[in-house]
Amino acid sequence: YVCHMRTNIKYSPWKMWYIACMVRGMTVDEAIKQLSFVLKKGAIAVKETILEAQQIAVEKHNVEFRSNLWVAESFVGKGVVIRGMRRHARARVGKVEYFHCHYFVRLEEGTPPKHYYPFKRELTGSELLENWLQQMRKRKIPNSL
Structure with missing residues (x-):
């Protein structure tokens, strides 16, 4: 796998x-x-970072085909916050914050999984039946034997 970031x-x-x-x-x-x-x-920065990571994978990590990569991880970190002042009328000022972020990406070789988020996939009929059966067995009748 190849890890890359832009700060x-x-x-x-x-x-x-x-x-x-x-x-x-x-x-x-x-x-x-x-x-x-x-x-x-932000899409331009992410696109450039992924292209850089793809280039690094081919040049330094011996990936044979540049199209045989998939995005395994993609996340953002909080960067520096520059605080400043903005002038208003009648000699008043307002606080201004300029946010920055760090972008991290990890590429892996091969084909991506069919369901990246497994909990969002459609359940099969037998899995739905099994879940229903588990819920029915967990039921309790209060104040009973």
Whole structure:
């Protein structure tokens, strides 16, 4: 696997979180394709970081095919917060905060799993029946023997 990061991106970590979650579990080619249609400043930084990680995988980690990679982890960390002042009318001031974030990505070789989030997948009929049976057996009648 290949880990890569970009630090001190001048973008809110709370906005970047949505973009980072979107590309999890996708192939690198699909992630690049999807990010090119996201009209947000953070999407450009994520796209560049994934492309850099793909390049590093091919050059330094002996990955044979650059298209045979998928995004195993994609998350955001909070960076420095620069605080400043903004002038208002009547000699008043307002507090301004400029947020920065760090973006981390890990690429793995191979095909991505069918369900990246296993708890969100559709359950089969036998699994649904088993869950229902477990719930029925766990029931208790209060104040009984």
